[in-house]
Amino acid sequence: MELFTLLLTIPILYVFFLLWKWVNDLRDQQCYILDYQCYKPSDDRMVGTKFCGEVIKRNKNLGLNEYKFLLKAIVSSGIGEQTYAPRIMFDGREECPKLEDGISEMDEFLHDSIGKVLSRAGISPQEIDVLVVNVSMLAAVPSLSSRIVNHYKMRPDIKSFDLTGMGCSASLISLDIIRNVFKSYKNKFALLVTSESLSMNWYTGNDRSMILANCLFRSGGCAILLTNNKALKHQAMFKLKCLVRTHHGAKDESYSVCTQKEDDQGRMGFHLSKNLPKAATRCFVDNLKVITPKILPVRELLRFMAVSVVKKWKQRCGSVPKGAPEGPIKAGVKFKSGVDHFCIHTGGKAVIDGMGVSLELSEYDLEPARMTLHRYGNTSASSLWYVLAYMEAKKRLKKGHKVLMISFGSGFKCNSCVWEVVRDLDDGNVWKDEIERYPPKTLLNPYMEKYGWIQDEDLSTFKVPDEI
Amino acid sequence: MPPMLPDFSNSVKLKYVKLGYHYLVDHIITLMLVPVMVGIVVEIVRLGPDELLNLWNSVHFDLIQVLCSSFSVIFIATVYFMSKPRCIYLVDYACYKPPVTCRVPFATFMEHSRLILSNNPKSVEFQMRILERSGLGEETCLPPAIHYIPPKPTMEAARGEAEVVIFSAMDSLFEKTGLKPKDIDILIVNCSLFSPTPSLSAMVINKYKLRSNIKSFNLSGMGCSAGLISIDLARDLLQVHPNSNAVVVSTEIITPNYYQGKERAMLLPNCLFRMGGAAILLSNRNSERWRAKYRLVHVVRTHKGADDKAYRCVFEEEDKEGKVGINLSKDLMAIAGEALKSNITTIGPLVLPASEQLLFLLTLIGRKIFNPKWKPYIPDFKMAFEHFCIHAGGRAVIDELQKNLQLSAEHVEASRMTLHKFGNTSSSSLWYEMNYIESKGRMKKGDRIWQIAFGSGFKCNSAVWKCNRTIKTPTGGPWDDCIDRYPVHIPEVVKL
Numbered sequence: 025m026e027l028f029t030l031l032l033t034i035p036i037l038y039v040f041f042l043l044w045k046w047v048n049d050l051r052d053q054q055c056y057i058l059d060y061q062c063y064k065p066s067d068d069r070m071v072g073t074k075f076c077g078e079v080i081k082r083n084k085n086l087g088l089n090e091y092k093f094l095l096k097a098i099v100s101s102g103i104g105e106q107t108y109a110p111r112i113m114f115d116g117r118e119e120c121p122k123l124e125d126g127i128s129e130m131d132e133f134l135h136d137s138i139g140k141v142l143s144r145a146g147i148s149p150q151e152i153d154v155l156v157v158n159v160s161m162l163a164a165v166p167s168l169s170s171r172i173v174n175h176y177k178m179r180p181d182i183k184s185f186d187l188t189g190m191g192c193s194a195s196l197i198s199l200d201i202i203r204n205v206f207k208s209y210k211n212k213f214a215l216l217v218t219s220e221s222l223s224m225n226w227y228t229g230n231d232r233s234m235i236l237a238n239c240l241f242r243s244g245g246c247a248i249l250l251t252n253n254k255a256l257k258h259q260a261m262f263k264l265k266c267l268v269r270t271h272h273g274a275k276d277e278s279y280s281v282c283t284q285k286e287d288d289q290g291r292m293g294f295h296l297s298k299n300l301p302k303a304a305t306r307c308f309v310d311n312l313k314v315i316t317p318k319i320l321p322v323r324e325l326l327r328f329m330a331v332s333v334v335k336k337w338k339q340r341c342g343s344v345p346k347g348a349p350e351g352p353i354k355a356g357v358k359f360k361s362g363v364d365h366f367c368i369h370t371g372g373k374a375v376i377d378g379m380g381v382s383l384e385l386s387e388y389d390l391e392p393a394r395m396t397l398h399r400y401g402n403t404s405a406s407s408l409w410y411v412l413a414y415m416e417a418k419k420r421l422k423k424g425h426k427v428l429m430i431s432f433g434s435g436f437k438c439n440s441c442v443w444e445v446v447r448d449l450d451d452g453n454v455w456k457d458e459i460e461r462y463p464p465k466t467l468l469n470p471y472m473e474k475y476g477w478i479q480d481e482d483l484s485t486f487k488v489p490d491e492i
Numbered sequence: 493m494p495p496m497l498p499d500f501s502n503s504v505k506l507k508y509v510k511l512g513y514h515y516l517v518d519h520i521i522t523l524m525l526v527p528v529m530v531g532i533v534v535e536i537v538r539l540g541p542d543e544l545l546n547l548w549n550s551v552h553f554d555l556i557q558v559l560c561s562s563f564s565v566i567f568i569a570t571v572y573f574m575s576k577p578r579c580i581y582l583v584d585y586a587c588y589k590p591p592v593t594c595r596v597p598f599a600t601f602m603e604h605s606r607l608i609l610s611n612n613p614k615s616v617e618f619q620m621r622i623l624e625r626s627g628l629g630e631e632t633c634l635p636p637a638i639h640y641i642p643p644k645p646t647m648e649a650a651r652g653e654a655e656v657v658i659f660s661a662m663d664s665l666f667e668k669t670g671l672k673p674k675d676i677d678i679l680i681v682n683c684s685l686f687s688p689t690p691s692l693s694a695m696v697i698n699k700y701k702l703r704s705n706i707k708s709f710n711l712s713g714m715g716c717s718a719g720l721i722s723i724d725l726a727r728d729l730l731q732v733h734p735n736s737n738a739v740v741v742s743t744e745i746i747t748p749n750y751y752q753g754k755e756r757a758m759l760l761p762n763c764l765f766r767m768g769g770a771a772i773l774l775s776n777r778n779s780e781r782w783r784a785k786y787r788l789v790h791v792v793r794t795h796k797g798a799d800d801k802a803y804r805c806v807f808e809e810e811d812k813e814g815k816v817g818i819n820l821s822k823d824l825m826a827i828a829g830e831a832l833k834s835n836i837t838t839i840g841p842l843v844l845p846a847s848e849q850l851l852f853l854l855t856l857i858g859r860k861i862f863n864p865k866w867k868p869y870i871p872d873f874k875m876a877f878e879h880f881c882i883h884a885g886g887r888a889v890i891d892e893l894q895k896n897l898q899l900s901a902e903h904v905e906a907s908r909m910t911l912h913k914f915g916n917t918s919s920s921s922l923w924y925e926m927n928y929i930e931s932k933g934r935m936k937k938g939d940r941i942w943q944i945a946f947g948s949g950f951k952c953n954s955a956v957w958k959c960n961r962t963i964k965t966p967t968g969g970p971w972d973d974c975i976d977r978y979p980v981h982i983p984e985v986v987k988l
Contacts, residue, residue, distance in 0.1 A: 035564050042571045043571070123816055160687075160689060164713055171797075173795055174797040174798060174803040174949075185721070187709060188710060188711075190693075190694075204732045205728050207732045271702075273695075279698040282689065284689040285648070286648060435697070
């Protein structure tokens, strides 16, 4: 019988070995950011309000009303004087773009950011196993991911994916792909490239709902290097804690909020409907409902449940009147208890203000998003990474801190994720040389006075001035 | 007469020798077990029944030990089953069948061409020559916007085409599988050249009111091999999410991409690409195991983008007049052959039986050590697969692959007939071919299918499926009403 027990130990040891392997595999499924590089275009691409005024003026289809409307929008948008536009705007050819303009715009970004992030991390392009590119408004053949594979001579067995049409929330969708691939394969490197193509998408008509999109987007992009190799845990910057996606496409009002279509004259543009803030809020609330239990400590969740039960009881008793609150909905939950920093998509001043009210954030919390909007404008999917870079440059990110990223996109989607900071971070990234100047004393547009008069002008006597 | 007979008998003997060798190597483990089993049986018979009974009684088993051993056996079994990767099943798929009104027979196509390119008779003649040798038939379809002279590729028309193709395929899929829209957990849409905002995946979510926590992805720009890239992504996602359904929609929207210029190399896609789409339901639920049609075995992706020539071979660019079109280079066939070789090198060891691999290894060693002039052994993939679905990229692609893989006419029949009836429908062509094989009643349980697709970049992707149950005809697919007419003989040149 001793022989028998001896024989029994072998399978038992094997079982323990399998268990250990299984636990080990679980640990390998974490998603770490090794490094990221935001794109800072060259200074000859800088535009300010004056340039925007000139661009609007030279558009023959825009009349005085549109001029007023656009200038008002630009001046009160929160976008500063140092944002970047594609080269085609400087050539004056935005109304007749060529395919090579779009491609060269992307090439400039790709060769800059990807090269920098790979060389800084010391990873060669042949070590990349997964490549996900998301550029919403450009679908080229061969895809941009093939462009990158060709330029950097990546391996033939690379897993490449090219996402388009997914709007400003696409970088978190790409992150979702990478996270899922990391769970099935061990020790992989992934490169996430996110940007937006503006050259080919200038709207040449005068439909009010469509011309706004022309003025608000700016050039930008980000390349992020990720891995699930736990040996590199100590070099990593962030660890992904959770990612939640919410899609409200099933609701017709949400779906039609941001569509690419032709206007009555057959000109292509982006139609932004007036329901955008409402659809965004609804989607955001749904997303919060899912992510909040995952990130907040139990104590806070219990407190919130107790408060809402009391509120419902009071409503039933009739002491507090029912009725949907107007404007941004207050979540009623103290997010600060579970999250230290907030990366809000810089969709516009209204979006940031709305988020601030909903999540009960202070000016300190909203500062990174406001400063990014001011300095880089709305760079679509990559804006979150600029906000993150600002926090890093301001040395706010310490080990153990949690960062919540929220973004919205057409469709209507709201995606959010939470990162945990792995080590104290202090590299400036794109903000390195100028972080001392932020926050500036005032964010007001310097042309507010200059253009302020336009509100009072009489249409019949108004002439577009030569000097703006 | 006498000299011929020895040759014949020689070749017959060789055939049997080959068969014997393959059988021996493939089943070597079973064959080694046979003598062991024989030995045990002989020993038992020798001992006799009484001795055996004594042996049995002398072995005492303590209750605790019995419990421990059974517990550990159960535990090991559970851990083993839990650590296996999940099985991905293809429950069913539906292909879009375009209406008869969209048909573009040769006469229509040439008439349009003559009217639109009236100033360029050379380009018209080029298109005619391509069409004659293309392998396409008279029943391929183009979307309504392209039937106008000149074509009217507005965004509305493109969206309209997308809606018709995708929604028809999805409706057909829902009907065939009984799937409810609320049960879809993952949605992947791939369309190479049309990507509106909101994306096509958002369009599907809106139409069918899918759940708000759906994982949707919209892939584009990845060419004709994008269908298999979507399957790869679905597989990775299904490995991570248990009990989920994934719907993959593969299509190509022709309306915005019809080349309107006169550059010859760019007119080629106009002659070949046609309307089509497919919707596929994949699942990792155990309940689907019984009714699923196929099980996914492997997906292998090869990307030759690092080589500049391969990268430039399918390129979207503007011609001299600023019109956008896709330029197909002349080395397309050679590059496709190279990409296929790379792909085969990876997939070979995964699917070939041991006998073929051994032969390949031996010839490789022989070439390296003895004589480099030995012909490289091309493994016989017919031993690994029963059916082949080669992307119907064009007649030349199918011919090249037939030659490279040494396939018979019956193996490539599905591809040729799909090219004839539906044209090059890009990423969805593989599914039309699969449906052809099913409609012909050739798909039996246990059959292995190899899907190969090429795409811009240059990519070569393969997927290997195993048939889960014998598929009965009719299948409810686009071939149902005309399968009896096929196969047709496609002449080298159709005189126009």
